[in-house]
Amino acid sequence: MSDGYDPRTILAEAGYSIEDWSPVTSGESGAAVFRDEDATRYAKCVPAAEASALKSEHDRVQWLAEQRVPGPRVLDWHSGKAGALLMTSAVPGVPAEQLSAADLRAAWEHIAGAVRGLHELPAHRCPFDRGLDTMVALARDVVARDAVNPEFLPVEQQDMRPEELLARLEPEIARMRAHEAVDTVVCHGDLCLPNIIVDPETLTVAGFIDLGRLGSADRYADLALLLANARETWANEEQALAADALFAAGYGLVLDRDRLNFYLHLDPLTWG
Numbered sequence: 001m002s003d004g005y006d007p008r009t010i011l012a013e014a015g016y017s018i019e020d021w022s023p024v025t026s027g028e029s030g031a032a033v034f035r036d037e038d039a040t041r042y043a044k045c046v047p048a049a050e051a052s053a054l055k056s057e058h059d060r061v062q063w064l065a066e067q068r069v070p071g072p073r074v075l076d077w078h079s080g081k082a083g084a085l086l087m088t089s090a091v092p093g094v095p096a097e098q099l100s101a102a103d104l105r106a107a108w109e110h111i112a113g114a115v116r117g118l119h120e121l122p123a124h125r126c127p128f129d130r131g132l133d134t135m136v137a138l139a140r141d142v143v144a145r146d147a148v149n150p151e152f153l154p155v156e157q158q159d160m161r162p163e164e165l166l167a168r169l170e171p172e173i174a175r176m177r178a179h180e181a182v183d184t185v186v187c188h189g190d191l192c193l194p195n196i197i198v199d200p201e202t203l204t205v206a207g208f209i210d211l212g213r214l215g216s217a218d219r220y221a222d223l224a225l226l227l228a229n230a231r232e233t234w235a236n237e238e239q240a241l242a243a244d245a246l247f248a249a250g251y252g253l254v255l256d257r258d259r260l261n262f263y264l265h266l267d268p269l270t271w272g
Contacts, residue, residue, distance in 0.1 A: 007032035007045035007083065014078035014085045016043070035090075041075060044086045051084035057212035058086050060128055064214060067121055070114075070207035093206035097193035101233050104193075107203035108243060111196060112250030114205035115222065119185035123216045126186045130215030132177050139166055139269035147272030154265070166269055172262050179259060180218040189213025191222040192229040220256065224263035227255075 008018045011034065021034040021043060031050070034043045046054045055077075062074045072088035079085075099107060142148055148162040157165055188195065188208055195210040227244055234240040248255050 005047050005083070007034075010045040010078070010080075010083040010085050011043060013080045013082040014076070040090050042072070042088050042090055043076075044088075045083055047083045048079075048081065051079045053212070054084045054086050055079070056128075060211045060214040061086075061088055063127065064208075064211060069118055069121070070205065071211065072207065072209055091197040091207035091209055093197040093199050095194045096196040096198050097229075097233075099198060099200075099203075099233070101235060101239070103200075103203060104230065104233050105243065105246075107198050107205075108246055109250040110204045111198075111226075112247045114196070114208075115188075115191065115226065116251045118188060118208065119219050119222070121186040123184045123186050126216045128215035130187055130189050130213055130217040130221065131184070132173065132180050132218060132221075134215075135217070135221070135266060135270050136173060139169075139266060142269055142272035145272065148269055149271060152268035152271055154268075157265070157268075162269060165265065169262065169266055169269075172258075176218065176259065176262055179220075179256075183218055184216050185219045185222075187213075187215060187217040187219065187222045189215060189217070189221070191226045193226075193233070218259065218263070220259040221263045221267070223251075223255070224260045225267060227260065228264050 011018050024033040024035050031046045058077050064071055065073050076087035143162045143166050150158045190213045197206045199206050231240045234243055
């Protein structure tokens, strides 16, 4: 662990016994996630320098739970010398990425309905912003720092300079801002299959997880990620197009391919 950072000390500082927790994964930023023995609680730990970002995620988890949208609940929060800890309840089920193509297709209309339900929350009451101007500013910063991860880019763009990719999007920003002005919803912010938990028996949505980017934005910021990520499950382009049509019918809209493509290409530039 770099710079002497040990997330286990945060658990101890918060009063938990490390013997009761097992590591799940470590994030590139130094975040680490632990699960308790009966898999009913998760603890996310970050260095002290990243406490404010984790507190933002805490606030989003708490707010969404208050809106009665299925997802985790905040169980504990700790911020101290060793770092910060966010403890949440587990959402029972399996990530949608673990479903077979047949099961994902069976769950697809349920997923469309759950996403529509999230997007139908009153956006003007959402205290968190994830709008286009915020995303573009973030992308410009990430690109300027040369921090774009090529693995996040579409395959056909992985050999291109991030500056060029961002420059391609710039002429579209004003038009996309006009769309957003009349079509702002509460977005998940990272709506991909791993962040949608599904009941493996009923194939209904048990909840949304990983809410650190939740906020008001154009609905296509979510839809672009979800449909593109699901393409990795479908066997071919014909199945993918059929799944897009099924999702659109269940969600209740005609897909705007220009907006899908814009947000699909903007999002990878905002991580870094």
